[in-house]
Amino acid sequence: MNGTMSKWARAVAEAELSEPLPRRWAHSQGVAQRAADLAGVLGDDAELLASAAVLHDVGYAPRLAVTGFHPLDGARFLRDVHAADARLVRLVANHSLALLEAEELGLRDVLEAEFPLLEDQPLVDALIYCDMTTTPDGEIASVEARLAEITARYGADSLVGRFIRRAAPDILAAVRRVESALVAQPR
Incomplete structure (x- = not known):
């Protein structure tokens, strides 16, 4: 891992989230730390x-909130403004089962058309x-x-x-699949 993409990503997220949404920025930093813990598995x-x-969660940034659905707004920002890596954009668009939330909002067809799911289940x-x-404050928590x-x-409701x-x-x-992969990881 040479760090070029992740340094750029951190700078973009910090610029968009740290001042207007410091708690969201703390969460994003915590999520990134959890990702670092998975480097050996991925x-x-x-x-x-x-x-x-x-x-x-970059799509929560007030200046980026066009549709009000942060996965879609964030992915469009990364694609349209930064010409970001297509896999990265698709991960942001579809993070944490966003298609189900998009369905609740009537945006599933839009999300699927613009940002198809990645076929890489471990990622x-x-x-x-x-x-x-990861809690809203960036701390580790159980999934429950x-x-x-x-x-x-x-x-x-x-x-x-x-x-x-x-x-x-x-x-x-x-979460259970990742936990199993972590346990199986050679030490």
Whole structure:
């Protein structure tokens, strides 16, 4: 990992999030740290994961919020303004089962057309793991605690609450697959 993409990604995320959304920036930094912990499992894709981890919530930046759906807004920003790596953009667009939330918003067709899912399950799982085991303040949490926190913050009957309820089985499965890979990793 030469670090060029991940240094660029960190600079972009910091520029967009650190001042207007310091808590979101803390979360993004925590997610990036979790990604660093997976470098041994991902090999050649470690830098791509680190970059997606720090950028996954860039679409929350107020100046980028066009549709109000942060995965789509962030991916469009990275594609259109930065001509970012296509795999990176697709990871940001589809992080943490975003298609299910897009469906709740009536944006699934748009998201799928512009940013098809990656067919690389270990990489997709790794980003879910990093995001769903990091608190809003950037601290490590169990996936169960993180899912409960999201539900409590947004409300069980909110759009996000409905999305999390639908996505929880797949989120839990992804986290378990990554945890198994970490255990199997040679020390």
